[in-house]
Amino acid sequence: MESETLEQMQARHRKEQRDLVSRITNKKKNATKKTRKGVNDECAQMELDLKTRQEEELRQLQGGGEDEEEQAQDEPEQKQNAQEATTVKDVAEQLEKTTVSDEPSKTSSPPLVEQSSGGGGGKKRNRQKERLARRQAEVEAAAAAAEKEASNMVDHRGIEKAYMSREFKAHSLEEKDIEPDGHCLFSAVADQLAVHGISIDGPLSKSSKGTQTLEKKLPPYRVVRHRAVDYMEQHADDFAPFLEEPFDSYVAKIRDTAEWGGQLELTALANAYNVEMRVVQDGRTEVIQPNAVANGESNGDKKELKVLWLAYYRHGYGLGEHYNSLRKASA
Known part of the structure; x- marks a missing residue:
């Protein structure tokens, strides 16, 4: 070469x-x-x-x-x-x-420098x-x-922030900041459940491996992770087709690690706690209802559902996607 x-x-x-x-x-x-x-x-x-x-x-x-x-x-x-x-x-x-x-700044052409060359002078x-x-x-x-x-770059972060601020004001909401540690979705849901007086406890699935006493010692976000996994395991056919990995390994990550949650987990939690999720994000507000309500199979009144508000950021945080809890603004 x-x-x-x-x-x-x-x-x-x-x-x-x-x-x-x-x-x-x-x-x-x-x-x-x-x-x-x-x-x-x-x-x-x-x-x-x-x-x-x-x-x-x-x-x-x-x-x-x-x-x-x-x-x-x-x-x-x-x-x-x-x-x-x-x-x-x-x-x-x-x-x-x-x-x-x-x-x-403009750089001028370098000057010629006189140097001796042999016995004669010159530039x-x-x-x-x-x-x-x-x-x-x-x-x-x-x-x-x-x-x-x-x-010339599009200011995605600024556009997202402006839209979110308008939506918060329109619905009289204020943000409760959640730690961006991988558990943000589950921590935000736990905060919303507490605001609405909904217990995060529930029966353990066999995969949760523990007693009810042990479950109560877990931090709230971990309990919410377990609730999501419980529902997903009980309705595996509703979730497995959307996964790119084996179902068992996926739910194990959701239950036991800091794996990020998303649409599947929000759907599972809406059904597990029988609540309506409203997720404010850039350009729209997504509504996730329990399956029975969404399919018109519930005899209950939709107005009786508790509404949990979350903020979902795609550009606002340096580490990536993030969820915050949204509470009703103080009067």
């Missing part, structure tokens, strides 16, 4: 630096208050890793077979790599603050400074392009 030349390596390094600016921009654009420190640390590590690797590649390429002129330029090249990494970091921090100047091009100028211009152009791209 043909070895990479110095010019090819420098061209690749410039592309890697432009790509890094774009990646850092996207990461910091999507960071939340809770995740910003971690994102900043990750970006700093990415910059350091790129700088270290590129310097090592240059050292390996220039380590042997250098003529006198290349050896003389070795130190300026290494200084330029350090300057390049610093420039990438400055650009990323500048984009995070969204205070990029109105137009990229000789300073190729090192020309390379520095070209790289600086490319970094600035990449930063401007990344900023333009970021400005």
Whole structure:
């Protein structure tokens, strides 16, 4: 395989630096208050890793077979790599603050420098400074392009927040924040059950492995997980067709781990507790009723059903999808 030349390596390094600016921009654009420190640390590590690797590649390429002129330029090249990494970091921090100047700064052409050549005087091009100028211009152009791209991105988080706020106000609801720990759906349902005075207790299924006394020692979200699994196991034919894995392994994860809950679990809980679930999400409010009510088989009045309100976020939390409990706003 043909070895990479110095010019090819420098061209690749410039592309890697432009790509890094774009990646850092996207990461910091999507960071939340809770995740910003971690994102900043990750970006700093990415910059350091790129700088270290590129310097090592240059050292390996220039380590042997250098003529006198290349050896003389070795130190300026290494200084330029350090300057390049610093420039990438400055650009990323500048984009995070969204205070990029109105137009990229203009880099003037490098001056000709007089150098002695043999016994006669004359002007000789300073190729090192020309390379520095070209790289600086490319970094600035990449930063401007990344900023333009970021400005054209759809603000999904802002749109979602605006819709949710309108729905909360329309139904006189206020949020009860739930810990984003993988149990959020079940914790939110447990909170709603408590608000409506509905007991979370119920008969244990044989798979729940424990006594009623042990069950009462579990945290509320874990009890709600058990209730969902109890119903799903009793009506396996209603749920198994929607799974991409064996039914038994799926319900075991829902019962015993921090596996996220979703539509199937909401359906199971609506039936297990005989309540109506209303889930406010971006663009709509989904209503989930017990099967008997939804199919018109119940003799009871729908108005007697307790209504549990949840908020479902797809974009609002850095770790992904999330549920909060929605309570009636104080008068």
